[in-house]
Amino acid sequence: MRFSPLIEQLMEAFRVLPGVGPKTAQRMAMHLLERERPGGKRLAAIIEQAIDEVGYCQRCRTLTEASVCALCESPRRDDTLLCVVESPADQLAIEEAGGFSGRYFVLHGHLSPLDGVGPDALGLDLLEARVAEGNIQEIVLATNPTVEGEATAHYIASQLAAYGVTFSRLAYGVPMGGELEYVDGGTLSRAFNGRLPFTSD
Protein backbone atom coordinates (compact mmCIF):
# COMPACT_ATOMS: atom_id res chain seq x y z
CA MET A 1 0.00 0.00 0.00
CA ARG A 2 0.98 3.53 -0.71
CA PHE A 3 -1.02 6.71 -0.31
CA SER A 4 -3.67 7.56 -2.92
CA PRO A 5 -2.33 8.64 -6.36
CA LEU A 6 -2.94 12.35 -5.78
CA ILE A 7 -1.15 12.31 -2.41
CA GLU A 8 1.76 10.39 -3.98
CA GLN A 9 1.96 13.07 -6.69
CA LEU A 10 1.99 15.78 -4.02
CA MET A 11 4.85 14.07 -2.18
CA GLU A 12 6.76 13.68 -5.44
CA ALA A 13 6.24 17.37 -6.28
CA PHE A 14 7.74 18.47 -2.93
CA ARG A 15 10.99 16.73 -3.92
CA VAL A 16 11.70 19.70 -6.20
CA LEU A 17 12.58 21.74 -3.09
CA PRO A 18 16.24 21.71 -1.99
CA GLY A 19 17.09 19.25 0.79
CA VAL A 20 13.71 17.50 0.66
CA GLY A 21 13.94 13.68 0.54
CA PRO A 22 11.09 11.12 0.57
CA LYS A 23 10.50 11.24 4.35
CA THR A 24 10.42 15.04 4.51
CA ALA A 25 8.18 15.19 1.44
CA GLN A 26 5.74 12.82 3.14
CA ARG A 27 5.81 14.89 6.32
CA MET A 28 5.13 18.09 4.35
CA ALA A 29 2.24 16.53 2.40
CA MET A 30 0.65 15.10 5.56
CA HIS A 31 1.13 18.36 7.45
CA LEU A 32 -0.59 20.41 4.74
CA LEU A 33 -3.48 17.98 4.28
CA GLU A 34 -4.03 17.25 7.96
CA ARG A 35 -3.41 20.58 9.61
CA GLU A 36 -2.62 23.44 7.23
CA ARG A 37 -5.02 23.56 4.31
CA PRO A 38 -5.46 27.37 4.35
CA GLY A 39 -1.68 27.86 4.60
CA GLY A 40 -1.19 25.34 1.81
CA LYS A 41 -3.62 27.19 -0.45
CA ARG A 42 -1.78 30.43 0.25
CA LEU A 43 1.57 28.75 -0.49
CA ALA A 44 0.30 27.36 -3.82
CA ALA A 45 -1.12 30.74 -4.88
CA ILE A 46 2.03 32.66 -4.00
CA ILE A 47 4.37 30.15 -5.71
CA GLU A 48 2.23 30.46 -8.83
CA GLN A 49 2.19 34.28 -8.66
CA ALA A 50 5.90 34.62 -7.87
CA ILE A 51 6.94 32.34 -10.73
CA ASP A 52 4.69 34.29 -13.11
CA GLU A 53 5.66 37.77 -11.99
CA VAL A 54 9.21 37.72 -10.62
CA GLY A 55 11.79 38.46 -13.27
CA TYR A 56 15.14 40.23 -13.46
CA CYS A 57 15.68 43.91 -12.67
CA GLN A 58 16.44 45.67 -15.97
CA ARG A 59 19.47 47.38 -14.48
CA CYS A 60 21.09 44.95 -12.03
CA ARG A 61 19.39 41.62 -12.90
CA THR A 62 18.44 40.86 -9.31
CA LEU A 63 15.13 39.01 -8.82
CA THR A 64 12.17 41.39 -8.55
CA GLU A 65 8.57 41.71 -9.73
CA ALA A 66 9.22 45.38 -10.61
CA SER A 67 10.91 46.36 -13.86
CA VAL A 68 13.64 48.13 -11.86
CA CYS A 69 14.39 47.01 -8.28
CA ALA A 70 14.15 49.23 -5.19
CA LEU A 71 17.91 49.37 -4.74
CA CYS A 72 18.53 50.50 -8.33
CA GLU A 73 15.77 53.12 -7.91
CA SER A 74 17.21 54.46 -4.67
CA PRO A 75 18.76 57.95 -4.99
CA ARG A 76 20.90 57.35 -1.92
CA ARG A 77 23.35 54.82 -3.38
CA ASP A 78 26.82 55.62 -4.72
CA ASP A 79 26.81 55.38 -8.54
CA THR A 80 30.59 55.20 -8.75
CA LEU A 81 30.78 51.81 -6.99
CA LEU A 82 29.46 48.56 -8.47
CA CYS A 83 29.50 45.19 -6.73
CA VAL A 84 29.19 42.08 -8.94
CA VAL A 85 27.73 39.00 -7.21
CA GLU A 86 26.72 35.52 -8.33
CA SER A 87 23.24 35.47 -6.76
CA PRO A 88 20.53 37.59 -5.10
CA ALA A 89 21.28 35.70 -1.86
CA ASP A 90 24.93 36.89 -2.02
CA GLN A 91 23.67 40.44 -2.60
CA LEU A 92 21.44 40.19 0.47
CA ALA A 93 24.30 38.83 2.59
CA ILE A 94 26.51 41.81 1.64
CA GLU A 95 23.66 44.28 2.30
CA GLU A 96 23.00 42.76 5.70
CA ALA A 97 26.69 42.91 6.60
CA GLY A 98 26.46 46.66 5.95
CA GLY A 99 29.22 49.05 4.88
CA PHE A 100 28.70 48.96 1.12
CA SER A 101 26.76 51.87 -0.32
CA GLY A 102 27.16 51.33 -4.07
CA ARG A 103 25.09 49.52 -6.69
CA TYR A 104 24.96 45.83 -7.59
CA PHE A 105 25.02 43.59 -10.60
CA VAL A 106 23.78 39.99 -10.31
CA LEU A 107 25.22 37.31 -12.61
CA HIS A 108 22.90 34.43 -11.62
CA GLY A 109 25.75 31.94 -11.69
CA HIS A 110 29.35 31.78 -12.85
CA LEU A 111 31.06 30.90 -16.11
CA SER A 112 30.80 27.17 -16.63
CA PRO A 113 31.49 26.22 -20.27
CA LEU A 114 30.87 22.52 -19.63
CA ASP A 115 27.30 23.34 -18.50
CA GLY A 116 26.82 25.75 -21.39
CA VAL A 117 26.96 28.83 -19.14
CA GLY A 118 28.79 31.50 -21.15
CA PRO A 119 29.07 35.32 -20.93
CA ASP A 120 25.57 35.79 -22.45
CA ALA A 121 23.84 33.76 -19.73
CA LEU A 122 25.50 35.95 -17.07
CA GLY A 123 24.31 39.18 -18.73
CA LEU A 124 27.84 40.43 -19.30
CA ASP A 125 26.67 42.51 -22.30
CA LEU A 126 24.31 44.38 -19.94
CA LEU A 127 27.19 44.79 -17.45
CA GLU A 128 29.41 46.24 -20.18
CA ALA A 129 26.66 48.67 -21.27
CA ARG A 130 26.35 49.75 -17.63
CA VAL A 131 30.09 50.42 -17.36
CA ALA A 132 30.04 52.26 -20.70
CA GLU A 133 27.65 54.81 -19.17
CA GLY A 134 30.77 56.22 -17.52
CA ASN A 135 29.75 56.73 -13.86
CA ILE A 136 31.40 53.64 -12.40
CA GLN A 137 34.91 54.06 -11.02
CA GLU A 138 35.36 50.81 -9.07
CA ILE A 139 33.95 47.34 -9.60
CA VAL A 140 34.08 44.94 -6.61
CA LEU A 141 34.16 41.43 -8.10
CA ALA A 142 32.41 39.62 -5.24
CA THR A 143 31.99 36.28 -6.99
CA ASN A 144 32.45 33.24 -4.75
CA PRO A 145 35.98 32.35 -3.58
CA THR A 146 35.89 29.16 -5.68
CA VAL A 147 37.73 28.13 -8.84
CA GLU A 148 34.68 29.06 -10.95
CA GLY A 149 34.14 32.34 -9.11
CA GLU A 150 37.81 33.30 -9.59
CA ALA A 151 37.67 32.45 -13.28
CA THR A 152 34.52 34.52 -13.72
CA ALA A 153 36.12 37.49 -11.92
CA HIS A 154 39.18 37.27 -14.16
CA TYR A 155 37.02 37.06 -17.29
CA ILE A 156 35.02 40.14 -16.34
CA ALA A 157 38.12 42.16 -15.42
CA SER A 158 39.75 41.40 -18.77
CA GLN A 159 36.54 42.01 -20.74
CA LEU A 160 36.12 45.47 -19.18
CA ALA A 161 39.82 46.42 -19.00
CA ALA A 162 39.44 49.07 -21.75
CA TYR A 163 37.05 51.23 -19.68
CA GLY A 164 39.67 52.37 -17.18
CA VAL A 165 37.73 51.35 -14.05
CA THR A 166 39.44 49.94 -10.95
CA PHE A 167 38.71 46.30 -10.07
CA SER A 168 38.83 44.84 -6.59
CA ARG A 169 38.08 41.50 -5.03
CA LEU A 170 36.94 40.64 -1.47
CA ALA A 171 39.89 40.11 0.89
CA TYR A 172 40.85 36.53 1.65
CA GLY A 173 41.56 35.70 5.26
CA VAL A 174 40.47 33.92 8.39
CA PRO A 175 36.77 34.31 9.22
CA MET A 176 35.84 36.51 12.21
CA GLY A 177 35.14 34.47 15.32
CA GLY A 178 36.64 31.34 13.79
CA GLU A 179 39.42 29.24 15.29
CA LEU A 180 42.71 29.00 13.42
CA GLU A 181 42.89 25.29 14.18
CA TYR A 182 39.86 24.66 11.97
CA VAL A 183 40.67 27.01 9.11
CA ASP A 184 41.69 25.20 5.92
CA GLY A 185 45.30 25.39 4.71
CA GLY A 186 44.60 27.36 1.54
CA THR A 187 42.78 30.11 3.42
CA LEU A 188 45.42 30.24 6.16
CA SER A 189 48.23 30.49 3.67
CA ARG A 190 46.55 33.36 1.81
CA ALA A 191 45.77 35.12 5.11
CA PHE A 192 49.47 34.81 6.00
CA ASN A 193 50.66 36.28 2.74
CA GLY A 194 48.14 39.10 3.02
CA ARG A 195 49.02 39.92 6.64
CA LEU A 196 48.60 43.57 7.66
CA PRO A 197 50.60 45.95 9.84
CA PHE A 198 49.38 45.92 13.41
CA THR A 199 49.81 48.52 16.11
CA SER A 200 48.70 48.32 19.69
CA ASP A 201 47.25 51.81 19.92
Add this chain to the structure above:
Amino acid sequence: MRFSPLIEQLMEAFRVLPGVGPKTAQRMAMHLLERERPGGKRLAAIIEQAIDEVGYCQRCRTLTEASVCALCESPRRDDTLLCVVESPADQLAIEEAGGFSGRYFVLHGHLSPLDGVGPDALGLDLLEARVAEGNIQEIVLATNPTVEGEATAHYIASQLAAYGVTFSRLAYGVPMGGELEYVDGGTLSRAFNGRLPFTSD
Protein backbone atom coordinates in the same frame (compact mmCIF):
# COMPACT_ATOMS: atom_id res chain seq x y z
CA MET B 1 17.40 45.88 2.13
CA ARG B 2 15.26 42.80 1.88
CA PHE B 3 14.08 40.97 -1.22
CA SER B 4 11.18 42.42 -3.23
CA PRO B 5 7.72 42.24 -1.54
CA LEU B 6 6.52 39.28 -3.61
CA ILE B 7 9.68 37.26 -2.87
CA GLU B 8 9.35 38.10 0.84
CA GLN B 9 5.75 36.84 0.72
CA LEU B 10 6.92 33.64 -0.96
CA MET B 11 9.53 33.07 1.75
CA GLU B 12 6.94 33.72 4.44
CA ALA B 13 4.50 31.28 2.82
CA PHE B 14 7.10 28.47 2.87
CA ARG B 15 7.21 28.79 6.68
CA VAL B 16 3.91 26.90 6.79
CA LEU B 17 5.83 23.70 6.00
CA PRO B 18 7.09 21.69 8.98
CA GLY B 19 10.73 22.27 9.93
CA VAL B 20 11.16 25.27 7.62
CA GLY B 21 12.76 28.30 9.27
CA PRO B 22 13.73 31.64 7.70
CA LYS B 23 17.02 30.41 6.17
CA THR B 24 15.47 27.29 4.62
CA ALA B 25 12.51 29.32 3.35
CA GLN B 26 14.92 31.70 1.63
CA ARG B 27 16.83 28.79 0.10
CA MET B 28 13.59 27.24 -1.19
CA ALA B 29 12.34 30.53 -2.68
CA MET B 30 15.68 31.22 -4.39
CA HIS B 31 15.91 27.64 -5.66
CA LEU B 32 12.46 27.75 -7.25
CA LEU B 33 12.93 31.19 -8.80
CA GLU B 34 16.51 30.66 -9.99
CA ARG B 35 16.51 27.05 -11.10
CA GLU B 36 13.16 25.26 -10.86
CA ARG B 37 10.33 27.33 -12.26
CA PRO B 38 8.62 24.43 -14.07
CA GLY B 39 8.91 22.24 -10.96
CA GLY B 40 7.59 25.10 -8.85
CA LYS B 41 4.58 25.53 -11.13
CA ARG B 42 3.88 21.81 -10.88
CA LEU B 43 4.21 21.96 -7.08
CA ALA B 44 1.77 24.89 -6.82
CA ALA B 45 -0.78 23.17 -9.07
CA ILE B 46 -0.63 19.87 -7.21
CA ILE B 47 -0.85 21.50 -3.75
CA GLU B 48 -3.95 23.37 -4.97
CA GLN B 49 -5.51 20.23 -6.45
CA ALA B 50 -4.69 17.97 -3.49
CA ILE B 51 -6.15 20.43 -0.97
CA ASP B 52 -9.30 20.73 -3.09
CA GLU B 53 -9.78 17.06 -3.82
CA VAL B 54 -8.29 14.99 -1.00
CA GLY B 55 -10.82 14.22 1.71
CA TYR B 56 -11.54 11.34 4.07
CA CYS B 57 -12.46 7.80 2.98
CA GLN B 58 -16.13 7.25 3.87
CA ARG B 59 -15.34 3.95 5.56
CA CYS B 60 -11.94 4.31 7.25
CA ARG B 61 -11.35 8.08 7.20
CA THR B 62 -7.87 7.81 5.69
CA LEU B 63 -6.86 10.63 3.32
CA THR B 64 -7.89 9.92 -0.27
CA GLU B 65 -9.35 11.69 -3.29
CA ALA B 66 -11.73 8.75 -3.83
CA SER B 67 -14.95 8.37 -1.83
CA VAL B 68 -13.76 4.98 -0.59
CA CYS B 69 -10.00 4.24 -0.45
CA ALA B 70 -8.28 1.39 -2.28
CA LEU B 71 -7.65 -0.58 0.91
CA CYS B 72 -11.30 -0.45 1.98
CA GLU B 73 -12.31 -1.49 -1.56
CA SER B 74 -9.90 -4.44 -1.61
CA PRO B 75 -11.64 -7.85 -1.42
CA ARG B 76 -8.45 -9.44 -0.09
CA ARG B 77 -8.45 -7.96 3.42
CA ASP B 78 -9.73 -9.66 6.55
CA ASP B 79 -13.03 -8.05 7.63
CA THR B 80 -12.83 -9.52 11.13
CA LEU B 81 -9.74 -7.47 12.05
CA LEU B 82 -9.73 -3.69 12.43
CA CYS B 83 -6.68 -1.57 13.24
CA VAL B 84 -7.31 1.90 14.69
CA VAL B 85 -4.51 4.44 14.05
CA GLU B 86 -4.01 8.13 14.74
CA SER B 87 -2.88 9.14 11.25
CA PRO B 88 -2.55 8.01 7.62
CA ALA B 89 1.23 8.06 8.10
CA ASP B 90 0.86 5.53 10.96
CA GLN B 91 -1.33 3.39 8.72
CA LEU B 92 1.33 3.47 6.00
CA ALA B 93 4.06 2.54 8.47
CA ILE B 94 2.08 -0.53 9.60
CA GLU B 95 1.32 -1.56 6.02
CA GLU B 96 4.98 -1.23 5.07
CA ALA B 97 6.05 -3.32 8.05
CA GLY B 98 3.76 -6.08 6.69
CA GLY B 99 2.01 -8.85 8.59
CA PHE B 100 -1.38 -7.18 9.13
CA SER B 101 -4.13 -8.21 6.73
CA GLY B 102 -7.21 -6.55 8.25
CA ARG B 103 -8.90 -3.20 7.74
CA TYR B 104 -8.07 0.21 9.22
CA PHE B 105 -9.76 3.12 10.88
CA VAL B 106 -8.00 6.50 11.01
CA LEU B 107 -8.73 8.90 13.90
CA HIS B 108 -6.74 11.91 12.64
CA GLY B 109 -5.46 12.68 16.11
CA HIS B 110 -6.14 11.61 19.66
CA LEU B 111 -8.52 12.77 22.38
CA SER B 112 -7.34 16.11 23.66
CA PRO B 113 -10.07 17.92 25.63
CA LEU B 114 -7.89 20.99 26.22
CA ASP B 115 -7.55 21.48 22.45
CA GLY B 116 -11.25 20.80 21.91
CA VAL B 117 -10.61 17.40 20.29
CA GLY B 118 -13.43 15.15 21.47
CA PRO B 119 -14.94 11.85 20.24
CA ASP B 120 -16.77 13.57 17.36
CA ALA B 121 -13.59 14.99 15.86
CA LEU B 122 -12.07 11.49 15.84
CA GLY B 123 -15.07 10.00 14.03
CA LEU B 124 -15.87 7.61 16.86
CA ASP B 125 -19.56 7.55 15.84
CA LEU B 126 -18.47 6.21 12.43
CA LEU B 127 -16.22 3.68 14.17
CA GLU B 128 -19.11 2.52 16.35
CA ALA B 129 -21.39 2.14 13.31
CA ARG B 130 -18.65 0.07 11.67
CA VAL B 131 -18.40 -2.23 14.68
CA ALA B 132 -22.22 -2.48 14.85
CA GLU B 133 -22.16 -4.05 11.37
CA GLY B 134 -21.06 -7.19 13.20
CA ASN B 135 -18.13 -8.51 11.14
CA ILE B 136 -15.33 -7.27 13.35
CA GLN B 137 -14.02 -9.69 15.95
CA GLU B 138 -10.80 -7.94 17.03
CA ILE B 139 -9.84 -4.28 17.18
CA VAL B 140 -6.13 -3.49 17.37
CA LEU B 141 -5.86 -0.12 19.12
CA ALA B 142 -2.66 1.11 17.45
CA THR B 143 -2.74 4.67 18.76
CA ASN B 144 0.65 6.13 19.64
CA PRO B 145 2.43 4.82 22.77
CA THR B 146 2.00 8.20 24.45
CA VAL B 147 -0.20 9.33 27.31
CA GLU B 148 -2.79 10.74 24.87
CA GLY B 149 -2.68 7.63 22.69
CA GLU B 150 -3.20 5.39 25.74
CA ALA B 151 -6.11 7.50 26.93
CA THR B 152 -7.70 7.41 23.49
CA ALA B 153 -7.33 3.60 23.35
CA HIS B 154 -8.98 3.28 26.77
CA TYR B 155 -11.81 5.55 25.75
CA ILE B 156 -12.52 3.59 22.56
CA ALA B 157 -12.37 0.23 24.35
CA SER B 158 -14.86 1.36 26.98
CA GLN B 159 -17.14 3.01 24.40
CA LEU B 160 -17.31 -0.19 22.36
CA ALA B 161 -17.27 -2.69 25.26
CA ALA B 162 -20.91 -3.68 24.69
CA TYR B 163 -20.26 -5.12 21.20
CA GLY B 164 -18.33 -8.13 22.45
CA VAL B 165 -15.25 -7.60 20.27
CA THR B 166 -11.74 -8.36 21.51
CA PHE B 167 -9.41 -5.41 21.94
CA SER B 168 -5.66 -5.55 21.64
CA ARG B 169 -2.84 -3.08 21.83
CA LEU B 170 0.60 -3.15 20.18
CA ALA B 171 3.19 -4.92 22.31
CA TYR B 172 5.70 -2.72 24.02
CA GLY B 173 8.50 -3.27 21.63
CA VAL B 174 7.79 0.26 20.47
CA PRO B 175 9.59 2.91 22.47
CA MET B 176 7.50 4.94 24.95
CA GLY B 177 7.02 8.56 23.95
CA GLY B 178 7.90 7.86 20.33
CA GLU B 179 5.75 8.21 17.25
CA LEU B 180 4.72 5.21 15.16
CA GLU B 181 5.56 6.94 11.92
CA TYR B 182 9.28 6.80 12.72
CA VAL B 183 9.59 3.30 14.16
CA ASP B 184 11.55 0.83 12.00
CA GLY B 185 9.64 -1.94 10.26
CA GLY B 186 11.14 -4.85 12.19
CA THR B 187 10.20 -3.42 15.57
CA LEU B 188 6.75 -2.50 14.34
CA SER B 189 6.17 -5.95 12.89
CA ARG B 190 7.23 -7.71 16.12
CA ALA B 191 5.09 -5.37 18.15
CA PHE B 192 2.17 -6.26 15.94
CA ASN B 193 2.66 -10.00 16.44
CA GLY B 194 3.06 -9.50 20.19
CA ARG B 195 -0.14 -7.49 20.64
CA LEU B 196 -1.88 -8.07 23.98
CA PRO B 197 -5.50 -8.33 25.15
CA PHE B 198 -6.79 -4.93 26.20
CA THR B 199 -9.50 -4.05 28.73
CA SER B 200 -10.85 -0.69 29.59
CA ASP B 201 -10.69 -1.04 33.39
